[in-house]
Amino acid sequence: MTHAQQLLETHPRGPAIEPGALVACIEACFDCAQSCTACADADLAEDDVATLIRCIRLCLDCGDVCIASGNILSRQTEFDPKLARPVVQACAQACRICAEECERHAAYHEHCRICAETCRHCEQACDEVLSLLAA
Amino acid sequence: MTHAQQLLETHPRGPAIEPGALVACIEACFDCAQSCTACADADLAEDDVATLIRCIRLCLDCGDVCIASGNILSRQTEFDPKLARPVVQACAQACRICAEECERHAAYHEHCRICAETCRHCEQACDEVLSLLAA
Amino acid sequence: MTHAQQLLETHPRGPAIEPGALVACIEACFDCAQSCTACADADLAEDDVATLIRCIRLCLDCGDVCIASGNILSRQTEFDPKLARPVVQACAQACRICAEECERHAAYHEHCRICAETCRHCEQACDEVLSLLAA
Amino acid sequence: MTHAQQLLETHPRGPAIEPGALVACIEACFDCAQSCTACADADLAEDDVATLIRCIRLCLDCGDVCIASGNILSRQTEFDPKLARPVVQACAQACRICAEECERHAAYHEHCRICAETCRHCEQACDEVLSLLAA
Numbered sequence: 373m374t375h376a377q378q379l380l381e382t383h384p385r386g387p388a389i390e391p392g393a394l395v396a397c398i399e400a401c402f403d404c405a406q407s408c409t410a411c412a413d414a415d416l417a418e419d420d421v422a423t424l425i426r427c428i429r430l431c432l433d434c435g436d437v438c439i440a441s442g443n444i445l446s447r448q449t450e451f452d453p454k455l456a457r458p459v460v461q462a463c464a465q466a467c468r469i470c471a472e473e474c475e476r477h478a479a480y481h482e483h484c485r486i487c488a489e490t491c492r493h494c495e496q497a498c499d500e501v502l503s504l505l506a507a
Numbered sequence: 508m509t510h511a512q513q514l515l516e517t518h519p520r521g522p523a524i525e526p527g528a529l530v531a532c533i534e535a536c537f538d539c540a541q542s543c544t545a546c547a548d549a550d551l552a553e554d555d556v557a558t559l560i561r562c563i564r565l566c567l568d569c570g571d572v573c574i575a576s577g578n579i580l581s582r583q584t585e586f587d588p589k590l591a592r593p594v595v596q597a598c599a600q601a602c603r604i605c606a607e608e609c610e611r612h613a614a615y616h617e618h619c620r621i622c623a624e625t626c627r628h629c630e631q632a633c634d635e636v637l638s639l640l641a642a
Numbered sequence: 643m644t645h646a647q648q649l650l651e652t653h654p655r656g657p658a659i660e661p662g663a664l665v666a667c668i669e670a671c672f673d674c675a676q677s678c679t680a681c682a683d684a685d686l687a688e689d690d691v692a693t694l695i696r697c698i699r700l701c702l703d704c705g706d707v708c709i710a711s712g713n714i715l716s717r718q719t720e721f722d723p724k725l726a727r728p729v730v731q732a733c734a735q736a737c738r739i740c741a742e743e744c745e746r747h748a749a750y751h752e753h754c755r756i757c758a759e760t761c762r763h764c765e766q767a768c769d770e771v772l773s774l775l776a777a
Numbered sequence: 778m779t780h781a782q783q784l785l786e787t788h789p790r791g792p793a794i795e796p797g798a799l800v801a802c803i804e805a806c807f808d809c810a811q812s813c814t815a816c817a818d819a820d821l822a823e824d825d826v827a828t829l830i831r832c833i834r835l836c837l838d839c840g841d842v843c844i845a846s847g848n849i850l851s852r853q854t855e856f857d858p859k860l861a862r863p864v865v866q867a868c869a870q871a872c873r874i875c876a877e878e879c880e881r882h883a884a885y886h887e888h889c890r891i892c893a894e895t896c897r898h899c900e901q902a903c904d905e906v907l908s909l910l911a912a
Contacts, residue, residue: 374509374538375625379545382617384552402537403509406581410514412837413582416830417519425821426720432817432837433717433725436710439574443706446541447548450696455703455739458732465728482517490510547702551695560686561855567682567702568852568860571845578841585831590838593870597863604860644779644808645895649815652887654822672807673779676851680784683852687789709844716811717818752787760780 374399376446388451389504397460397497401442404467404494408435411474411487418481427473427484434470434491437463445501453505460505464498467491509534511581523586524639532595532632536577539602539629543570546609546622553616562608562619569605569626572598580636588640595640599633602626644669646716658721659774667730667767671712674737674764678705681744681757688751697743697754704740704761707733715771723775730775734768737761779804781851793856794909802865802902806847809872809899813840816879816892823886832878832889839875839896842868850906858910865910869903872896 377395380387387394412431415424441463444456474488512530515522522529547566550559576598579591609623647665650657657664682701685694711733714726744758782800785792792799817836820829846868849861879893 375542375621376545378621379542379549379618382621383545383549398541402541406533406537406577407510407514409578409581410511410518413584413834414514414518416833417584421830422826425826428821429717429720429818430722430725433714433722433729435578436713437729440706440710442541443544443570444703446544447699447702449548449552450699452700452703452739455700455736458728458735459703459707462728462732466725469722469725483514486510486513486517548699551698556695557691560691563686564683564852564855565857565860568849568857568864571848572864575841575845579838582834582837585834587835587838587874590835590871590874593863593867594838594842597867600863601860604857645812645891646815648891649812649819649888652891653815653819668811672811676803676807676847677780677784679848679851680781680788683854684784684788687854705848712811713814713840716814719818719822753784756780756783756787 374402379446380448383448385448387448388453389501393497393500393504394445397494397501398442398445400494400497401438401445401463404490405435405438405442407487407490408432408438408470411483414481414483424477427477430466430470430473431487434466437466438494441498457502457505460498460501464495464502467495467498471495509537514581515583518583520583522583523588524636528632528635528639529580532629532636533577533580535629535632536573536580536598539625540570540573540577542622542625543567543573543605546618549616549618559612562612565601565605565608566622569601572601573629576633592637592640595633595636599630599637602630602633606630644672649716650718653718655718657718658723659771663767663770663774664715667764667771668712668715670764670767671708671715671733674760675705675708675712677757677760678702678708678740681753684751684753694747697747700736700740700743701757704736707736708764711768727772727775730768730771734765734772737765737768741765779807784851785853788853790853792853793858794906798902798905798909799850802899802906803847803850805899805902806843806850806868809895810840810843810847812892812895813837813843813875816888819886819888829882832882835871835875835878836892839871842871843899846903862907862910865903865906869900869907872900872903876900
């Protein structure tokens with residue numbers, strides 16, 4: 373249980389978009405950031421680390437973008453969809469590409485299977501927010 | 508629900524410390540980072556923002572330290588307690604100082620009350636991890 | 643003087659794009675991240691903080707995106723332009739919007755004038771990298 | 778050339794500590810963060826990646842702490858040495874441990890030699906700031 377929803381409800385200004393989708397996306401971004409950090413690290417401990425180089429690199433990228441996206445969506449004051457939109461688009465794309473790579477290793481490494489799911493969940497949460505953000 | 512526990516359980520190496528305390532601390536760090544970002548932002552939208560400057564500043568600091576601490580605790584490969592210990596100590600201290608300030612505004616601003624609770628929870632989770640980390 | 647160029651030259655794989663533009667963009671991203679953190683903080687200490695709320699918020703956003711972009715461009719192994727491109731686009735856009743706001747306060751606050759310049763410099767460095775990245 | 782010094786000079790409040798040491802430490806933190814990101818990535822592209830696992834992990838940790846430390850030192854408003862001190866101590870320690878590991882690979886990998894130098898430089902800049910911060 374995170375406190376994202378409570379904080380959104382007690383913000384002096386209303387959320388810029390539908391709060392359910394927003395909270396889901398904020399939580400998905402931070403969960404995905406943690407998952408990508410953990411999966412890249414688990415890859416480093418595998419015997420076949422040499423086959424996991426692309427997975428490690430993409431997890432590091434995806435984690436970085438998820439932190440930025442999660443922070444920006446956590447801010448409601450003077451929210452600017454022209455800034456938020458490309459950030460959430462970049463986050464959805466990073467999650468998509470990272471998930472595709474993790475899925476290639478999912479049969480052999482459980483952490484890749486879990487991280488792929490987390491990335492797909494975050495990708496969908498970002499897509500939902502994008503559908504609600506003014507173009 | 509985050510995926511921190513599942514990722515810890517599927518890591519090829521066992522966790523450096525008791526997994527229950529570790530997962531709790533990882534989740535608390537990311538939740539506190541999000542909470543601090545959201546509280547600093549809610550402060551900016553309050554009419555009495557001029558009285559909340561110290562709260563904003565400490566929330567920004569605490570959020571930065573929580574991300575570093577959450578990431579470092581998420582890594583089990585070649586875990587080095589000599590590096591992790593001062594980071595988690597810094598995180599506990601940032602949470603303590605930020606909580607003290609948020610508590611001063613808790614009666615007037617619900618987001619400060621919630622953020623203070625989140626910081627206290629993270630402070631305790633860090634202290635628990637510190638008690639388990641070899642000195 | 644940063645070490646970005648030396649590290650790029652000693653990487654076992656060649657850079658994905660023209661190294662001069664890449665180093666300039668990496669350095670601009672980290673400089674802009676620092677500048678945005680410092681400008682948001684200086685705003686908090688100004689007597690007219692209530693007129694600087696949008697500036698603070700955009701500086702925080704821009705700083706977050708610049709760290710993600712600077713980290714991702716610092717990685718040459720398994721570089722994927724499909725992931726990097728939207729991140730650098732988001733960074734250029736964040737720099738543009740943050741610069742526009744800082745410029746509105748540049749006549750009154752020197753830190754806003756400097757931060758606007760840093761954002762414009764980073765925006766241009768990102769645009770240069772985007773022109774070199776395969777579409 | 779970064780803009781850290783100009784931003785410090787134009788801040789409405791004076792710096793909490795001697796500005797020369799402070800600017801040097803802020804710049805060292807961001808340079809070290811970039812260097813650690815780049816070195817971890819270069820390690821991933823080496824044929825002997827299996828011997829560089831500890832180097833990668835420590836570079837990732839050190840980069841995370843350096844960003845937190847660089848951001849916190851970039852803020853002068855309501856600066857609290859009780860919060861800053863343990864963060865800068867954690868940063869100095871992370872740089873020390875990461876440098877020791879990079880030095881072990883410096884004869885074989887130029888990026889490790891450069892990253893070790895950057896870490897040592899940041900460690901010293903942090904120690905200088907710590908000597909100036911009230912205990």
